[in-house]
Amino acid sequence: MLTPRIRIPAVILFLVGLAFGTLSTFTPLYIREVGLDLSFVGLIYTASAIASFGVRLLSGRASDRYGRGRFISTSLLLYSLAMVILWSAHSGPIFLLGGLVQGTAAGMLIPMIAALMADRSGANERGRIFGLCMVGFDLGIALAGPVLGTLADTIGYRGVFGLSALMTALGFVIFVTSSSKDLPHSLRFSLSHGRDVYAADSSLN
Secondary structure (H helix, E strand, C coil): CCCHHHHHHHHHHHHHHHHHHHHHHHHHHHHHHHCCCCCHHHHHHHHHHHHHHHHHHHHHHHHHHHCHHHHHHHHHHHHHHHHHHHHHCCCHHHHHHHHHHHHHHHHHHHHHHHHHHHHCCCCCCHHHHHHHHHHHHHHHHHHHHHHHHHHHHHHHHHHHHHHHHHHHHHHHHHHHHHCCCCHHHHHHHHHCCCCCCCCCCHHHC
C-alpha cells in the first residue's frame, strides 16, 4: 500500500510528528530547566495555535494556484527554524517566537499534505490513502516521548529540540529529492510550479 505517492508524505509526517511530539512533551520541562514560569507554556501553545489558524486562511488557496510542493517545502524549513529557535531560546519572547513559527509551519503542512493526498487518490480511496499517510504523523508523536525522552537524559531538553531541528531538516531534504518519480521532477515539484506526476488526474502529468 505504501507506494511512492504515499510513502514520502508518510515519512515526512513521521519526522514532523517526532518534532511535534517533542514540542508537546518536553516544552514544560524545558521551560522549567531554563528557569521560566511554567505558566508561560500556555502562552507558547496559544501563539502556536493562533499562527496555525491564521496561515490556514491563506495557504490553501495559494497552493491551488502556485502548487502544493513549494508550500510543503516551506513548511518543513519553517519547522526546522522553529526547532532551532527553541533550541537556542533563553527568554520568554524567544520561546514565543518559536511557538509562532512552529504554528505557522504546522498550519501550512497538514492541510498541504491532505490536499496532496486528495490530488494523488481517486474519489473512492481518499479517506483510506489519507489515513495511511497520517499513520506516520501519529507514530512520530507516539514515539517522541519514550525515544527522545531516553535521549534527553544524555543530551538534555535543549539537545532534544536541536535533534528535532535535524529531523525536520532531513524531511526537507527527503521531500526535495524524492517527492516525485526522479530527482529532476522532485526538484521542480518541491521548489517551483512543477506538476505532480502522481496526481490522479492524468491530464496534469
